[in-house]
Amino acid sequence: MxxxxxxxxxxxxxxxxxxxxxxxxxxxxxxxxxxAEVKLAKLFSDSMVIQRGQPFNLWGTAAAGEGIKVVFNGRSYSAQANGQGRWLVTLPAQSASTGQTIEIHASNSLALSDVAFGDVFLAGGQSNMEYKLDQVISRFPEEKTLDHYPDVRHFDVARHYDFSGPQSDINGGQWAKAGKDTVGRFSAVGWFFAKDLSERVGVPIGVISSNVGATPIESWMSLEALQAFPEAQAMAYKLSNETSRMALRAEYAQQRKSWLRKNPNQKLPWLIKHSTSLDFKPTGFYNAMIAPLQPMKFAGVIWYQGEGNTKDPKGYSDKFRGLIGLWREYFAQPKLPFMFVQLANFQKPDMQPAESRWAELRAQQAEVFSTVDYTSMALAIDVGERHDIHPKDKKTVGERLALGARHWVYGEPGVDYVSPMVSDARASGARVVINFDYIGEGLTVRGDRLSGFAIAGEDEKYVWAKASLQDNEVTVWSDSVRKPKHVRYAWATNPEGANLYSISGLPAVPFSVEIERY
CATH class of the missing domain: 1.20.5 (Single alpha-helices involved in coiled-coils or other helix-helix interfaces)
Structure with a gap:
């Protein structure tokens, strides 16, 4: 029993x-x-733009060892997934076209429809690049009611960060063609940049928008690229370890609680939120939002960033040079054009000449333009807003970025794409004579009198200076400085009133120089 x-x-x-x-x-x-299903990387979808004029890649995942066949324009191309289930097919370069279909066959079948071949630009940086057209539409209402939209297509890379290393795929995104119902979701700078180019060159323009507000430049660099910056690299190493990462997250949570206990009934300040968030630490967004785009090919990069580094602008030029070199190497395009924006004017103008971290960072950006080939710098010191770090005039910025692309990407002859830059400043008695490079057809003053200059002697105590323009030379002086040694132009967080321009309409680049003697 x-x-x-x-x-x-x-x-x-x-x-x-x-x-x-x-x-x-x-x-x-x-x-x-x-x-086991064959899948494409998330960057690929209907209505996408693929870079013309270069062999292009399709890639994705499948079962290990599975054979993949890609059919395009009546020809077949084969590949086999590797041991990790990754596959890649390279197809021949194409000329500009639209309405193409690409089929992928294996254990299942996929198809991409309405594919265009044109010029693809990667739009990187922080919030002023991220800002959507809908957020500035009050300034440009006509952009939502155009009778005809150029063939501009936009892909917004989903926000995601990862400290474990470069990722094989992004978190998501979708291609969209410009139209009344879609254009409002485009990067505003990206839209005006692409619209200008599309209307000039007559080919589809794709913008892959991969940017996150408030990010410092270190967030968009790899672990190896940070080797020259030990503090940032040490943080990146720390975050790459899960145990250390969780401990840091707990430490940040405690810092927030401690502040709130000391400041009851108050909202946590943005600066504390930012400093105690993992999001903005080194390498995170590069690993998750840039590295997975390899091996895509691009016509160029547009970049709007720098506000996130104004707290400590020293060394920004070295970091920016490192980022440009990293991206060019990573995408195997050593001459990839970089068109970037110099910081806009912001905050209340100074009553007297003063030091400025924003001015220092602008100088670092200008140094990058002067020392790195295949770059252009779009000025924004005349389109900012004193009360808003996100100025609404994204049209001027986008079109100034497009000037650089017209030169470097399209080889347009005679395009004036560089703002006037100081070449030398020499003292003659109590006056300083300044000459400029990149003046195009010449220099001009917007307004009744030239302003924006400050002058100092050996003591470096700056005072506002008088200035005049004659025969493309600027003369600067002050009755209170008998032996000038230093001169500055537009050297302020908000250099409102600086009004020296090229005749073609580009503002002169801010500068601070030591004066030579005759």
Missing amino acids: RSKRLFTIRFRFYSKLLGALTLLLGSLAPLSNAY
């Missing part, structure tokens, strides 16, 4: 175990089948 009961118990136990195993295997089967 006892053995019979024991048999019954064991039978029920093994029956339940077998049922559980069957259920488990059944639940795993769909996952296994899903993994």
Whole structure:
């Protein structure tokens, strides 16, 4: 009797175990089948733009060892997934076109429709690049009611960060063609940049928008690229370890709680939120939002960033040079054009000449333009807003960025794409004579009198200076400085009133120089 009961118990136990195993295997089967399905990287979708004029890549995942066939323009191209289930097919360069279809066949079939071949630009940086057209539409309402939209297509890379290393795919995104119902979601700077180019060159323009507000430049650099910056690299190493990362997250949470205890009924300040968030630490966004775009090809990069580094502008030029070199190497395009924006004017203008971290960072940006080939710098010191770090005039910025692309990407002859830059400043008695490079057809003053200059002697105590323009030379002086040694132009967080321009309409680049003697 006892053995019979024991048999019954064991039978029920093994029956339940077998049922559980069957259920488990059944639940795993769909996952296994899903993994075996051929998939494209998330960057690929209907209505996308692929860079013309260069061999292009399609890539994705499948079951390890699975054969993949890509059909395009009546020809087939084959590949095989590697041991990690990754595959890549390279197809020949194409000329500009629209309405193309690409098919992918394996255990299942996929198709990309309405594919365009044109010029693709990567739009990077922080919030002023991220800002959507809808956020500035009060300034440009006509952009939502155009009779005809140029063939501009936009892909917004989903925000995501990862400190474990470069990722193989982005978190998501979708291509969209410009139209009344879609253009409001485009990067505003990206839209005006692409619209200008599309209307000039007559080919589809794609903008891959990969940017996050408030990010410092270190967030968009790799671990190896930070080697020259030990503090940032040490933080990146720390974050690459899960245990250390969790400990830092707990430490930041405690810092927030401590502040709130000391400041009851107050909202946590943005600066504390920012400094105690992992999001903005080194390498995170590069790993998750830039590295997965390889091996895409681009016509160029547009970049609007710098506000996130104004707290400590020293060394920004070295970091920016490192980022440009990193991206060019990573995408295997050593001459990839970089068109970037110099910081806009912001905050209340100074009553007297003063030091400015924003002015220092602008000087670092100008240094990058002067020392790195295939770059252009779009000025924004005349389109900012003193009360808003996100100025609404993204049209001027986008079109000034497009000047650089017209020169470097399209080789347009005679395009005036560089703002006037100081070449030398020499003292003649109590006056300083300043000459400029990149003046195009010449210099001009917007307003009744030239302003924006400050002058100082050996003591470096700056005072506002008088200035005049004659024969493309600027003369600067002050009755209170008999032996000038230093001169500055537009050297302020908000250099409102600086009004020296090229005749073509580009503002002169801010500067601070030591004066030579005749």
